[in-house]
Amino acid sequence: MFESRITQRVRYAETDRMGVVYYANYLVWFEIGRNEYFRGRDLPYADVEARGYFLPVSEVRCRILQPARFDDEVTVRTTLAEIKSRSLKLAYRIERAGELLAQGETVHVCVNGDQKVTRIPEWMKIKLTL
Amino acid sequence: MFESRITQRVRYAETDRMGVVYYANYLVWFEIGRNEYFRGRDLPYADVEARGYFLPVSEVRCRILQPARFDDEVTVRTTLAEIKSRSLKLAYRIERAGELLAQGETVHVCVNGDQKVTRIPEWMKIKLTL
Amino acid sequence: MFESRITQRVRYAETDRMGVVYYANYLVWFEIGRNEYFRGRDLPYADVEARGYFLPVSEVRCRILQPARFDDEVTVRTTLAEIKSRSLKLAYRIERAGELLAQGETVHVCVNGDQKVTRIPEWMKIKLTL
Amino acid sequence: MFESRITQRVRYAETDRMGVVYYANYLVWFEIGRNEYFRGRDLPYADVEARGYFLPVSEVRCRILQPARFDDEVTVRTTLAEIKSRSLKLAYRIERAGELLAQGETVHVCVNGDQKVTRIPEWMKIKLTL
Numbered sequence: 198m199f200e201s202r203i204t205q206r207v208r209y210a211e212t213d214r215m216g217v218v219y220y221a222n223y224l225v226w227f228e229i230g231r232n233e234y235f236r237g238r239d240l241p242y243a244d245v246e247a248r249g250y251f252l253p254v255s256e257v258r259c260r261i262l263q264p265a266r267f268d269d270e271v272t273v274r275t276t277l278a279e280i281k282s283r284s285l286k287l288a289y290r291i292e293r294a295g296e297l298l299a300q301g302e303t304v305h306v307c308v309n310g311d312q313k314v315t316r317i318p319e320w321m322k323i324k325l326t327l
Numbered sequence: 328m329f330e331s332r333i334t335q336r337v338r339y340a341e342t343d344r345m346g347v348v349y350y351a352n353y354l355v356w357f358e359i360g361r362n363e364y365f366r367g368r369d370l371p372y373a374d375v376e377a378r379g380y381f382l383p384v385s386e387v388r389c390r391i392l393q394p395a396r397f398d399d400e401v402t403v404r405t406t407l408a409e410i411k412s413r414s415l416k417l418a419y420r421i422e423r424a425g426e427l428l429a430q431g432e433t434v435h436v437c438v439n440g441d442q443k444v445t446r447i448p449e450w451m452k453i454k455l456t457l
Numbered sequence: 458m459f460e461s462r463i464t465q466r467v468r469y470a471e472t473d474r475m476g477v478v479y480y481a482n483y484l485v486w487f488e489i490g491r492n493e494y495f496r497g498r499d500l501p502y503a504d505v506e507a508r509g510y511f512l513p514v515s516e517v518r519c520r521i522l523q524p525a526r527f528d529d530e531v532t533v534r535t536t537l538a539e540i541k542s543r544s545l546k547l548a549y550r551i552e553r554a555g556e557l558l559a560q561g562e563t564v565h566v567c568v569n570g571d572q573k574v575t576r577i578p579e580w581m582k583i584k585l586t587l
Numbered sequence: 588m589f590e591s592r593i594t595q596r597v598r599y600a601e602t603d604r605m606g607v608v609y610y611a612n613y614l615v616w617f618e619i620g621r622n623e624y625f626r627g628r629d630l631p632y633a634d635v636e637a638r639g640y641f642l643p644v645s646e647v648r649c650r651i652l653q654p655a656r657f658d659d660e661v662t663v664r665t666t667l668a669e670i671k672s673r674s675l676k677l678a679y680r681i682e683r684a685g686e687l688l689a690q691g692e693t694v695h696v697c698v699n700g701d702q703k704v705t706r707i708p709e710w711m712k713i714k715l716t717l
Contacts, residue, residue, distance in 0.1 A: 205595075206622070209632075210481060210615045212474035214527055219470050220384040220433075221354035225600045228351075232596070232658070242599075243658045254350040258388045267474055268622070268633040303350075335465075336492070339502075340485045340611060342604035344657055349600050355470045362466070362528070372469075373528040397604055398492070398503040480644040480693075481614035488611075514610040518648045563610075 203233040204272045207265050217264035223299050224257060227289045230273030231303070234287065240324040250321065251312075252305040255284070259301035269293050277325055282316050283307055285325070333363040334402045337395050347394035353429050354387060357419045360403030361433070364417065370454040380451065381442075382435040385414070389431035399423050407455055412446050413437055415455070463493040464532045467525050477524035483559050484517060487549045490533030491563070494547065500584040510581065511572075512565035515544070519561035529553050537585055542576050543567050545585070593623040594662045597655050607654035613689050614647060617679045620663030621693070624677065630714040640711065641702075642695040645674070649691035659683050667715055672706050673697050675715070 205226075213219040235242040245252065265271050272292045279286040284306045291299040307317045335356075343349040365372040375382065395401050402422045409416040414436045421429040437447045465486075473479040495502040505512065525531050532552045539546040544566045551559040567577045595616075603609040625632040635642065655661050662682045669676040674696045681689040697707045 208615060209473055209618050209622070210479050213469055214472035214474065214476045215381055215383060216474045217383070220387060221351040221358075221470060224351035224354065225598060228599050232599070241658060251345055253345060253347070253394065254391060256388075256390045257350060258386075260386045261384060264383065268631060338485060339488050339492070339603055340609050343599055344602035344604065344606045346604045351600060355468060358469055362469070371528060398501060475641055475643060477643070480647060481611040481618075484611035484614065511605055513605060513607070513654065514651060516648075516650045517610060518646075520646045521644060524643065 198276055199234075199237065201230065201234040201237040201275045202272055203229060204270055205229065207267050207269045207271060209267055212267050215264075217266055220259070220261060223259050223261060223291065223301065226271065226273050226291055227257070227259070227275075227287075227301060227303055230275035230289050231287055233273070234275040234277070235325075238324050238327070240321065245321065249310045250315075250318065251308045251310075252285070253308060254303050255306045256304040257301065259299060261299045263293075263296065263298045265291070265293060265298050271298065278302060280317065280322060280326060283314055285317065328406055329364075329367065331360065331364040331367040331405045332402055333359060334400055335359065337397050337399045337401060339397055342397050347396055350389070350391060353389050353391065353421065353431065356401065356403050356421055357387070357389070357405075357417075357431060357433055360405035360419050361417055363403070364405040364407070365455075368454050368457070370451065375451065379440045380445075380448065381438045381440075382415070383438060384433050385436045386434040387431065389429060391429045393423075393426065393428045395421070395423060395428050401428065408432060410447065410452060410456060413444055415447065458536055459494075459497065461490065461494040461497040461535045462532055463489060464530055465489065467527050467529045467531060469527055472527050477526055480519070480521060483519050483521065483551065483561065486531065486533050486551055487517070487519070487535075487547075487561060487563055490535035490549050491547055493533070494535040494537070495585075498584050498587070500581065505581065509570045510575075510578065511568045511570075512545070513568060514563050515566045516564040517561065519559060521559045523553075523556065523558045525551070525553060525558050531558065538562060540577065540582060540586060543574055545577065588666055589624075589627065591620065591624040591627040591665045592662055593619060594660055595619065597657050597659045597661060599657055602657050605654075607656055610649070610651060613649050613651065613681065613691065616661065616663050616681055617647070617649070617665075617677075617691060617693055620665035620679050621677055623663070624665040624667070625715075628714050628717070630711065635711065639700045640705075640708065641698045641700075642675070643698060644693050645696045646694040647691065649689060651689045653683075653686065653688045655681070655683060655688050661688065668692060670707065670712060670716060673704055675707065
């Protein structure tokens, strides 16, 4: 099963006054992982939108096990957990030097330019699952 | 059961190029609901930290049903869903003119100034559940 | 001269590990002040865009005199500092209990739906300066 | 004169409903440039804070010439524009494929752990200007 990996440093902007990363930022990192997953499948997400499809998040779950801190190098590992006719689920693991910091999932529905839920087109399915 | 409510307008900063609110911002709104819940229980969260306790998020779940848009007035309704010896769970509903846009939960562990998990002190329990 | 005022509480999300508000968030508060200014001139900014005009920021300046902190109630006072044929400048003061925390300005160019710089239409000028 | 460079992709989270990067995010990218500058001077900013010094922003200026868009690769070029006894100024250029998108400056005051303005210590000056 294909898994993408991308590493980045924690920004000061992403921390809060507890001295650790503010929890909503894990979802931003999921997005970074997602973008990398799509790119790794040879389908940059910008191309999906250029073709008139959008994948808004309908559900997200995140567990935080260990806090990330400023300047940490964190890696986002992303896999496709499920793909249905109109939605898909991605799974994420956020690690620092091999230690699992957080994990989670996002569910996305496929919508067209009129913001109507629609079937995931074949070309997208093929790219994402090949 | 006590429920807090707080209303705010969607910021331009909170939207993304899909024209709707970026999904991680629902978690920021959960935080606003949480702060209001604590304030409504006569225990502003800043006071919790001033007393040496912190409530970092260990888990979050969010379902987005309808997108919020720039300048919408959205209301966050917050309740205490569960309180255990070392953790608590809050539940949120985000509404616009009575329509449910999103709902979710956060689980928080109680940690002390040394960032060790600790029992929720009695005064906090009493305030939050009275 | 018309001045709008709007007050809000500092979000935990807006703080950083220095324990104070992260500097980029002052610009987000400028946006809140700006929205309130437009609303106070009976021209909500969403209506400007609905009519096919946009006012992206071309320049911003901000001086931070005192740090804002979590849960502070901060007030954004906004005035129109200048209006030219194709651009306008807004000025902001951010205060806490009357104490000036930050001040700044944003310059906006008027662009149309094709993202071409264009003249500020009369109806906008009238609303903003009446 | 030393100049650091760091390249990153624009996040979806950084865009707004105008379809371009929200203006406050340029300041976040300045921070990324700043961190890279310090790292390139062999003085990671986290080490500055570990030694009990902080460099909060007292002033920022940013001009946006061309909008950055989702998934663009943008490069932040950072130089030290000025160093005084208690403050320093950094200058930034944000580019996409050699095209200047934005430029700006931040002024930082040196404060100690008690949040008092203090002289920039010699070791910091030496590292930053060598």
